[in-house]
Amino acid sequence: MKFRLFTFIKEGFKGFFRNGLMSVASILVLFSSLFLIGIFTTLIRNVNYNLDEMQDFKELICYMELDATDEQIAKAEEEMKSFSHATNVTFVSKEEALEQEKQKYNNEEYKQLFEMYENGRANPLPDAFRVEYDSVSSLDTLEEQLIRVDGVESIRNSNEIAQNIEKLKNIITIGGTWLMVLLVVVSVFVIANTIKITYHSRELEIGIMRYIGATKYYITMPFVFESMIISALSAGLGYGAQWYIYTHLIEGITQKYQIIKILPFAQMNELFLIIYFGAGLFIGVFGSIVTIRKYMKV
């Protein structure tokens, strides 16, 4: 069996070199596909990571009715604190709110306006609660719970950034996944095409082998090895490029724009290895077996 494995590998290399240009073209296409998959994974992972880092933004403002009584407010606070997704509940009184607004619009134009309120005119701002929550995914549940609390007038999601990023994350994840599927399919076709050409160049030989009782396994294995060679080289190239891009370019960008955080390469490494070598070899083996099965007549 050892001897046979050696034969298969040798035949695989023969096919690889016999197809010279075709092999190189396949490597380039497969490399590009894998590299794009790697880039998308980088994006998706890091967007998720950044989102997770944005705990500070996860906050809702709950406005109470203007005529809410102190008793109602105290009860509401207690109830809000009991919700499992609410991690922190802070009361902001209408006076504090007014003070905050005053700080915000601190110029001549508005000075008069605020003076009016200070001189006895009714404060138009309601009492409110600032509710921090655990994750964006539990936002809907929490909002439903909060609006039912007695005395709550309305809810404002101050966390538009987080929501937008969540949307972006969804788009990137879904779009990226589809693109990856597409790239895998394209790659399988590329490999299949190379193997098809090798197969046709050896069709006569294979026909004779079938007549003298060679099993499909025996005939298929050299092709599988040939595409494994192509896949392994593409994977090696892709992984190298990914490493270079990640460590030099991306890390450079983050140093310039410090709001964006990027996972260290070491934390992505495992995933990259799976993508490049796992997916690469899968594409190679799958592409070649499917092709041979398709063309090999009994």
Place this chain on the structure above:
Amino acid sequence: MIEFKNVSKTYDNREYVLNDVNLRIEDGEFVFIVGKSGSGKTTLTKLLLREEKVTSGRIIINGFRLDKMRSGKVPYLRREIGMVFQDFRLFPKKNVYENVAFAMQVIGAPSGSIKKRVPFFLDLVGLSHKMKSFPTQLSGGEQQRVALARAIVNNPNIIIADEPTGNLDPEMSKEIMGLLMTLNEKLGKTVIVVTHEQNLVEMCNKRVITIGEGGIVSDVPSKVCAVPAVQQDEVQEDTSEEETEQGVTDTEEAANEV
């Protein structure tokens, strides 16, 4: 034993190439299959190799039920049948020795056995002196003898030859027919020869099955006493008596080792 029971074959579901054919070929028989072009002779050999499936009916070869055979089993059927074609079908980039040895490698024979059997069978077909030659350096007759050695190296008990002499001149044709008869008579192989050449058929005096119009038109057994002495001698010339006797024991010995 080869048996066809109510075998029908159509490629296009309209015209039947073979229609309800019944046929039985015993172990060790020598059979000619003749018929007009397009009558279905090659189709018949393809059915025997399970290259084509029957449309209906059943085929049994050495206990294999071909009509029910899964494709994964087909290689094992083919190892029991040695096939020879009109166009030789040798591997052009392998030399004579490698061409024959490859048939053994493909079925996973141990290299010791390959080293013993290949020279023996090349000797049997009279080509031991051309082991290193490539197919392009050989005459048609020599190429066909390599193909024959390859067909029998794995010790199948059935040999099927589809127009084996179609590309050969009469002298070479006789040589090949002589070898096929030797394999039948001395090694007990079942031999099925498809041919157009009426003179070869007449010369050999064997069972002749004629097919046409979708079935067997005639099936004439060999006439036991009608062997013309001259032709018999010609056959004997190709492989001398002792060599062949030696061959039988060696073959059995070699066969035991595989």
